[in-house]
Amino acid sequence: MGTGVETGTSPDDIDPEGPVRTIRARSPSLIVIAFGLGLLTMTTWNFLREQQTLSVDLPPLAAAGIGLSLSVGLLYAGVWLARSDLDSDERWLVARVTVAGGAVFTGIILLTMLIRVAEGRAIAEAPFVLFTAAGGGGIAGSLVGGLYARARRDARVAEFARAEAEQARERAERARRDAEENQRQLEAAQAETERLLEEARQTKDDLRLINRVLRHDIKNSIMVIESRAEFLGDDLEDAATTGAVDDRAGEFLDTIVAQAEEIEREVERTGAVIETITDEDPDLQPTDLGAAIESQVATLRDSFDVEARVEGLERVADGDGGPSVLANQVLPDVLGNVLTNAVVHHGGDDPTVEVRVAADEETVTVSIADDGQGIPDERKSQVFHRGESSGDGGFGLFFVDRMMQQYGGNVRVEDADLGGAAFVFEFQRAE
Template sequence: MRFSPVTQLSTRFDSVASDIAERLPDTTAGGPALAAGLGIGHVLVAGWNLTREINEFGAEMGPLMAFGLIGGAGLTVCVLAVRLFYSEFDSKQRWLVGWSAVGGATLFGAIVYISILVRLAEGRVIAEPIFVLSLASGMGAVAGVVVGELYATALQSAAVADRQRDQLEFMQSLFRHDVMNSLTVIQSRAEFLTQDTDGQNNRFAETILEYAQNIVGLADRVERMSDVITGRGEIETSPTELRPIVERQVTPLRKSHEEITFDVDVDEVTVVADSLLEEVVGNLVKNAVEHGYDGSDDFTVSVWTTSTGGRTQLHIADTGTGISEELRGEIFERGTSESGSGFGLFFVETMVDHYGGSVRVEANEPSGSVFVVELVTA
């Protein structure tokens, strides 16, 4: 696998920064002190340059402006260093910010210094090189602190995400272990009862066995869904028939919601997806029933397909209360929902994106909403 130059540079920077952090003292004041020292140094240089220029040119506006620019950059670094000291970063992250300030000052200063050397080699006269070098170095230090803080924040967020993922994996494995052990017992007893009973008791046993098998399948799908969401699993897409999936998701809802009209007109089309497309379609159809139903006698859920340019659009519409325009732009974000956990639609968009497609929600006329899932036609 080949990585882009930006990715390689970021990886190299992370490796070097981590190596430096391991060698530095474990103190929360070290990084802020380093940045503050750099800022104070620029303030002192600004004062020295001001004294030198006043002695040479007198108390004019130019020397004062130069002092303000160089000293201002130094004071900005000092203020950022104080903020860093009171931040929630750990010792290594604070050292990272401190050394980023040094790196920024060195990089900006080196660029200007090289340009000055080139100009001198060409025989040109460079006016006030000390001012230019000091200002460039100071601004580089400011930029270094800002970039360092952004990078440290990213590392902090990544660490939190890793901890949450580890906790999720532990809870999932624990839940799956206990559930599967219980289901194994239920299945074995149900299989025994189906062989040893007849009549109504036999039908009850077969129902227990059927639902136990359904829960086993659900547990497997939840595990795959979790792998996709946490980035631990890879999706292997293949040609998938869309119509049977829609029928399997709509049929039980027809039986359990006889008051709702279901209008299905899905073409015999094959799309690029995997077995979790069942969950995607099921989420959207159930969402139309559970969140769209307004209690009216003519409430209808319609499902149909259209195809254009090698893409298949699956439309799932309802004639219910609809979704406000303000919410449509953020409804697929995790945790955003008019009711419920907000996970279902987040999962839908995640999976459809993995399939190389897209999903959106539109207003239905005269009322309700339409979810449009666009997939690659196989």
Template structure:
């Protein structure tokens, strides 16, 4: 963040400035104490007032010392100082206004100096502490933006190079197909390269979602589900799929939703111990949500597994596809859960928010 030259110069002296303010508070407190003992004599209340003011002075000294030893950047250092000065000025102005109103009413105001010192010093300390939290939060937000920008760049760079490589493979596969009839070797290569290209497209959608470039909007997921079912039919020829999805099934989502259904449908087939796995996919509309049910006739899950199925983090490496599903649904403000199917298997329920106008 660019900082004007004058702010940079002031930022270097910000800890000293706050310490000077603490010193002034101590001087005023001692002067007020000496005045009080001349008029009232040594008593409990003048001593208490002196102790309070000196404590506030020590708080300002401590704030200046912390700022001098902190690792905050120049701009954030001056931010803390501004908050401190602003709190001191604001609370001091409130105290002065209150005293001025009383004086305008013709009332006698005792201890006006003490009130001003206490209010201004307390406001300065409170403002400085708030400034520290604000500066820390701002610094963390900037660092998060920098990391996001770096990840977006790396993701884009990786997608570009891998997609180019997949296209080269597909091109040479087509050339070989014209020269030989060994399709049994070429077809798997072509399918795999096409799968890589499709995966890169999915990664783009996921990267845009996680980086905040795309936010959930009204999306018809009926076509997405049907497309992923067709992909699953091509990959798992022995499996049967019963699909009951109404058309124009709009939910709050992005293009990354395809990864949700791809992973769940793939899991429903691959973790099935039947020779001919059966998967049923249906959807229900509710007043504010849409629920998509993916039901299999596999061996099912233990209760403890169902309870923690969607708790794994993506970076753990365990159940990465399932963790990805949960992460995407969190970004959509939706939910995903698993329960037993009757008489056998598992039912996964994916719940989306409906668009406000639908």
């Protein structure tokens, strides 16, 4: 049979320091074994020497037995050290303590002998005493060194275990923090989802309101156009027969044109409302707040024949009228809704409405107050909820609040000095 060669091994896979590392790892145990072999050699030499010089057999055998026992103990210590799981430093520690123990014990006995010699006393069997002291000291050193090395190893293992436990605690703490962070993110995501759902529901309701308002107003205008167009159609048929044209034909034509223009304005206004509601960044422009107030107050006077006065507008107006605030073309309807409510929900026979305007560098405040029955404190925030409306085709108060939010302002209800309610608007002043 031939010898197989492993083809998967390359010169790079061979560790050149492998044999050296092996020798270094075994050197401590070899030292202890060499110590035991040296003691065994001395024991054998001493036994042979005593056999030649002494006439008795038992004492030399006893001395040889002691030396042999000590030698075997050291040899066992060396073999144990070679097979132990101690690392290199710990093995060297045991070897050094073993040699040191033998040296210390031997040194003590040798010093004692020298003292005895200096005192003039005879020393018998000095070699036996010395190698016995060396063997006993070596075995004692091996025991002490082994125990100390084990103690150091156990301490290191305990420290490693403590470090592992600390790392495990830190990992558990990080996991706990991560879990808390994930929980916070989940709660934030849930809150954001709820907010988006609420915005979707709110936008849906707003669009339903816009649809109702748009259908109501445009339907009314179309009915007027249809009735006037039918009249003109009949009048034209009569004119074809009689040659006479009704005197109201021109008025009806003007009405048709006016209603068509009103439908156009209504469509534009509805488009602005939808854009303001649905756009996260609505197209707000500097809008003449003074013109919107004056037009709506004039409409209120003409429609209801009530006393309505405006205070402070002339003090805050700029050279081109104003003041200018951030809004859009729906602003007159926002104000008109509250002005109409002040009369419709007044509860008395002779309503009085007062509009006050004040301004600073950043905001313009408009207060619309009446002398009606007022609004209880527990309902002051509820009036802006869905369901509050100014009447057929009117924008709800909740829509007024929505529009003010989109304008970057706000609206609230207070008690009026006139005795009723005061709706206070705060607009952002346009630059």
